[in-house]
Amino acid sequence: MKDKKKWIIGISACVLLMVSVFFVFNQGKSNEQVVTEYFELLKKKDYKQMYQMLNSKTVYTPTQKYFVEKYKEFYEEIDAKNIQIKILDEQDNVIEYLIYIDTLAGRITYRNKVGVKNEQIQFNKELIMDGYTDGCKIKITTYNPEKRGRILDRNGKVLAEDGKGYSVGLVKGKLNGENDYGQIAQYLETDVETLQKKMSASWINDDSFVPIKTVSEATKNDLINKNILGINGVKISTVSIRTYPYDKVASHIVGYVQNVNAEDLKKHKNEGYNSTSVIGRSGIEAAYEEKLRGITSGKIDLVDKNDKVIKELCHKEVKMSPQDITLTIDIDLQQSLYNEYQNDKSASVALNPKTGEVLALVSTPSYSNNDFVLGLSTDKWNALNNDVNQPLMSRYKQTYTPGSSMKPITAAIGLETKAIDPDKDLVAKDKWQKDSSWGNYYVTTLHAPSPNNLRNAITYSDNVYFARSALNIGKDNLFKYYKNLKIVEKIPFELALNKSQYINKNQKVSDQLIADSGYGQGQILMNPLQLASIYSAFVNNGSIYQPHIVQGQTKTWIKNVFSKETTKTIKEDLINVIVDENGTGHAIYHDHVILAGKTGTAEIKQSQSDTTGTELGWFTIMTTDEKQPILMTTVVEDVKNRGGSGYVVEHTKAPLDLYLSQVSD
Structure with a gap:
């Protein structure tokens, strides 16, 4: 009877052991789950945790810091969004997947294979990006529409359009030192300190034209009549500016544009704005900025250290040229x-x-x-x-x-x-x-x-x-x-x-x-x-x-x-x-x-x-x-x-x- 009891206890222990082993075994993650988790972390920009999921023997990057910087450089530069992966196949602990990445220049799509062992990913360089090699980098090229759309009244009368203005500036090498700054400042309704600051920029050479103020045709003519061009080093060049024919009559509804500032460039990063761009600040100019400006085209390339293209990752054609906005306004009324x-x-x-x-x-x-x-x-x-x-x-x-x-x-x-x-x-x-x-x-x-x-x-x-x-x-x-x-x-x-x-x-x-x-x-x-x-x-x-x-x-x-x-x-x-x-x-x-x-x-x-x-x-x-x-x-x-x-x-x-x-x- 005692032997029988021992036999029953032994069998029970074995069953419990098998159940425990089975339970523990089933608690492990599948290879598919591991790869999916890795890309979920990428969506969250948790690059440090991604690094922790890699098999350290396969990671070629010397430090976690280097790894994080590379991912940041690539994914944040292209404004990566809506990252999705589709598992295609699994053979011998190797997962084949398809990845989709929406960017500022369209969608990047590519296949890759990655090994998984003991819930760790066997690193390969294409985990970072399609075609990645040592020393390569991302190059973004954008193409901006040349002209901004017009704003029209209901009868087609122009309330805003790109027109002609005049940039009054200085050529450093032709100036008589700073002796004439006082007179120039008076002409241009500024101060000597502002002129000195602009003319001291590091990029300026002796033959550089440094724009100081943009003026209308009437103001330009007035300055010429006052003989501003008689001062050595003063030049006037023609530039494109936004003009508002009805001025004060419609300014509150039409609004105005201004040159972008550092805050604009940060807010609209990778949207094709640069230091010479203008942006709608108020009124219709601001409310319909995208339509008036148009949507930029662009492409993203993988290039080597000499800017030679290794691979074109994606290319977005212009989807919308600048559009005119026709208002219901009767400008005569x-x-x-x-x-x-x-x-x-x-x-x-x-x-x-x-x-x-x-x-x-x-x-x-x-x-x-x-x-x-x-x-x-x-x-x-x-x-x-x-x-x-x-x-x-x-x-x-x-x-x-x-x-x-x-x-x-x-x-x-x-x-x-x-x-x-x-x-x-x-x-x-x-x-x-x-x-x-x-x-x-x-x-x-x-x-x-x-x-x-x-x-x-x-x-x-x-x-x-x-x-x-x-x-x-x-x-x-x-x-x-x-x-x-x-x-x-x-x-x-x-x-x-x-x-x-x-x-x-x-x-x-x-x-x-x-x-x-x-x-x-x-x-x-x-x-x-x-x-x-x-x-x-x-x-x-x-x-x-x-x-x-x-x-x-x-x-x-x-x-x-x-x-x-x-x-x-x-x-x-x-x-x-x-x-x-x-x-x-x-x-x-x-x-x-x-x-x-x-x-x-x-x-x-x-x-x-x-x-x-x-x-x-x-x-x-x-x-x-x-x-x-x-x-x-x-x-x-x-x-x-x-x-x-x-x-x-x-x-x-x-x-x-x-x-x-x-x-x-």
Whole structure:
């Protein structure tokens, strides 16, 4: 019995041993897994861990540091991405694989075989790269398109193109030492120290032409007239530069290019940029940099120490030549709006409400984008940045208190929610408060029409009517429709715009705030382009097209936000704002064109009793005839004591007349 027990125990031990051996054996990695793991580390750029996976007897590189540097040199120089391997075969512990490497010049694909023993890789040089030999290196050649694409208006008028400029520079060997630096610096609006620094560069020989400043043809002629060429060593050569024919008129939307800097070269490494390249800095020039510049072609070669090609690894042909960008802008309308407001702090938007095409987008005061291309002196740069009128600011990007411009939107929400009966007389009140809990706070109005119905409230812009209506609508319905109108969302547009808002974050919502929101005060802030887009719903049966400034992008943005019945009522009331002799927009009335519009004067002050605050003037005007679709919205800062929104109405006449005359022609 004891022997039997011993026999059973012995058999059990053997079984356990076999199971253990089997378990341990199955814990080992397959050769395929080892190779796959190696290339996973390559994807992660963990070169040190890759080195640890190699059989040390097969590694020809003397140190781990050398190994890591080689991999970095090859894979980071070519901007390797999406590295993938496909195992093809395994025989006698040798794995055959196919590797794919996406690079800046296309895809590198090659086969290789590698031995695996005891979970270690038997190193061979082609693990690094196809055709690798001692002392070889990577050579990248890129070919840049010669000319940048143009930016055009909707009628083909040039807003930006490559043109001719003039480089004023010095030839060191022909200068009278540094004796003339003072006079040259004065001519070129720089300083002697800058000239000395440029002329002391190590690459300069006696016969080298050292460019100091690029100037326009007019400036070149002026310098010649001042006899700058009479100074020994001064030369002027013709160069290609980006030119902007409409300059300040369209600079905020077109933007400008500048020479790349060290940060650009680092950010756009291996994209074909070099020290003489230009890059879009703002506006359309920046937003459409790739299309305007085109995609560079290039190739990657493996070369020896004498730059002789050992193997071409990949070659990418040009996939996209520089493209012209055609905008929806009508530059004549843009020019007319700019002329009207160039001395104001303003933003103007004109769009086709039937398509969402932006016909004009103006910010004043403006700046010269040509100055940025030619190079700004320190004094000019400081003057621009310190100007209290902020000419560099794109005002169409900002958000503003909309004032009475918000009333038609409140009215539409009220009609949709049945909170407003358009025919009901609320009884006119010059000032009003919900109840005594408001203390000394009252909503006041300059216009309290009778009967106090919706049409009169819009026509004469009655604050009290819309404060009361907003409370009848209620916070939930009001905020629901604000969200439906995407007032808190990013506006889908080719150029960056600030998001509109209807309440500050974490703000307690009171009845007083809701009442103020009804007539466009409170905490509502609207972007001019978004406000214009919302108004387009009143001539589009309640739908809004997505605003866009590059042609070929027409699509609906918000569908059926208001019903046809609601938009018909609001449109007729907005027509009355213009038709009624006492309407706030009557000054722009036309005999032969039916116009609809709304004025708005927003108060910017610290409290109700504050008399030191300023005013914003708004005006939105639109045609109702589908043959001449246009909608224009303008906001002007600081209109207090200058006519309020009436100032904007007067200055909208000429641009509107110009556009209508062009369409009728």
